[in-house]
Amino acid sequence: MTTRVRDLARVEVAARMRGVGLPIECGPLLMRLGSRLPELVDAVSLLYGDFPIVVEHDGARAICDFDARVDPAWRWPGSSRFRVRGLIDGRTVFEPFPRRHALPMFEWAINWSVFTRPNQYLMLHAGVVERGGKALILSGRPGAGKSTLTAALVLRGWRLLSDEVGVIPPGTRNLLPLPRPVSLKERSIDLVRRRSPDAVIGPLTPGTKKGTVAHLKPPTDSVERAHEPARAAWLVFPWFGAGYETTLQPISRAKALLRAGHEAFNYSMLGAVGFETLADLVDGMACYDLPFSDLNAALEALEALPATPPPEPGRALVERVGVDA
Amino acid sequence: MPTWRVPPGSAFHWREWDGDYVLYHEQSGDTHFLSAFAARAIECLGDEPLTEEALCQSLSADYSGNPDRTLPETMRALLVQLEELGLVEEMADRAAGPASTAQGQERA
Numbered sequence: 001m002t003t004r005v006r007d008l009a010r011v012e013v014a015a016r017m018r019g020v021g022l023p024i025e026c027g028p029l030l031m032r033l034g035s036r037l038p039e040l041v042d043a044v045s046l047l048y049g050d051f052p053i054v055v056e057h058d059g060a061r062a063i064c065d066f067d068a069r070v071d072p073a074w075r076w077p078g079s080s081r082f083r084v085r086g087l088i089d090g091r092t093v094f095e096p097f098p099r100r101h102a103l104p105m106f107e108w109a110i111n112w113s114v115f116t117r118p119n120q121y122l123m124l125h126a127g128v129v130e131r132g133g134k135a136l137i138l139s140g141r142p143g144a145g146k147s148t149l150t151a152a153l154v155l156r157g158w159r160l161l162s163d164e165v166g167v168i169p170p171g172t173r174n175l176l177p178l179p180r181p182v183s184l185k186e187r188s189i190d191l192v193r194r195r196s197p198d199a200v201i202g203p204l205t206p207g208t209k210k211g212t213v214a215h216l217k218p219p220t221d222s223v224e225r226a227h228e229p230a231r232a233a234w235l236v237f238p239w240f241g242a243g244y245e246t247t248l249q250p251i252s253r254a255k256a257l258l259r260a261g262h263e264a265f266n267y268s269m270l271g272a273v274g275f276e277t278l279a280d281l282v283d284g285m286a287c288y289d290l291p292f293s294d295l296n297a298a299l300e301a302l303e304a305l306p307a308t309p310p311p312e313p314g315r316a317l318v319e320r321v322g323v324d325a
Numbered sequence: 326m327p328t329w330r331v332p333p334g335s336a337f338h339w340r341e342w343d344g345d346y347v348l349y350h351e352q353s354g355d356t357h358f359l360s361a362f363a364a365r366a367i368e369c370l371g372d373e374p375l376t377e378e379a380l381c382q383s384l385s386a387d388y389s390g391n392p393d394r395t396l397p398e399t400m401r402a403l404l405v406q407l408e409e410l411g412l413v414e415e416m417a418d419r420a421a422g423p424a425s426t427a428q429g430q431e432r433a
Contacts, residue, residue, distance in 0.1 A: 254340070254345035254346065254347045254358055255345070255358065257340070258347065258356060258358055268354060271351070272336075272349060272351055275338050275349035276338060276349075279338070279347070279349075282342075283340070283342075311342075314340055314341050314342035315341040315342075316338075316339065316340055316341075317337075317338075318336070318337070318338050318339070319336070319337045319338075319371055320336045320337075321331040321332070321334070321335045321336075321337070321371045322331075322334055322335070
């Protein structure tokens, strides 16, 4: 029987996080979460409550993809206040920062590991949601509105596959779920809260480099279905801006490939495998720009996508010049 | 008249959708967005080395069958750009030629 974080008493979560860390399963990744800060124990209990705990018997430690911790670093002389630091696999990845930023820094440390470690996959910079077995990929630059749209669609019944990262195994057109908490910033926090008063949102952290941030707890159903991939169907590049006319504008798959590759975390590193994976993915998808200023109109446009037919496949060729076959 | 070719050993991964071409070049690791015209030029030079004149004739036949007086100039500019990207190379000394805007060629 699967034991989930929510099945443990808070005191046990605290003990395990204070010790070697709490190993949890998130789609294809195993991650170990640790901290000696009580506020992070509360946040993990809330935001990661539905995640399965990796079974460890007789003191044997599971081998995880990474070990993320945020722990006290040093104290101001004569003060009770201390700064904290983020560690991945025991190595400091963020310089000491104020304790009040512990939760977002913890999430960013996990993000950093998720974006940079699993290079057996193509990792797009994107939010991904699914309905009817078909995945909608929302790709683009920071601040484009990806996470806001992802959260709003999830709260309208789409399954959350992932926020911030689209995980694609080479040789497939599938997106793997990695349903971690959705990171919300500034006005989008209130926007989501107003639309869905029942949404579970973690504590607000004001004054970060991204302004006020908070995290939406992933729906239980999305976490429990974290081993069900979804077929890529639509690639959309949202772009939020006051005064923009909200409309889905078809774009060529060639341009979509270039843009998604440019925004991906490891496209260049994967070389030809990255190109072929992204090209196969784009081949089966309809691609759009989505400038928007009105969230409701943007959501209506996206929810109309399932009625659109899939595009005709393109042509592919690998050519080696002056090399005998 | 200089002769152009694709550098031997080049590996290209092509995709074409609705007349837009994307090319991944293994040697540089760069991805390029190409017009059909540029893609066809690379394809011709991948088959065999050609002079600019022969390349113009080949593409002219592909596109209209009619002689285009601006084509040599356009072709020269395109080849210079493709050479800068490492996609083609000149086999002999080339005479200096006038520059003009290449057609629809971008770099990712």
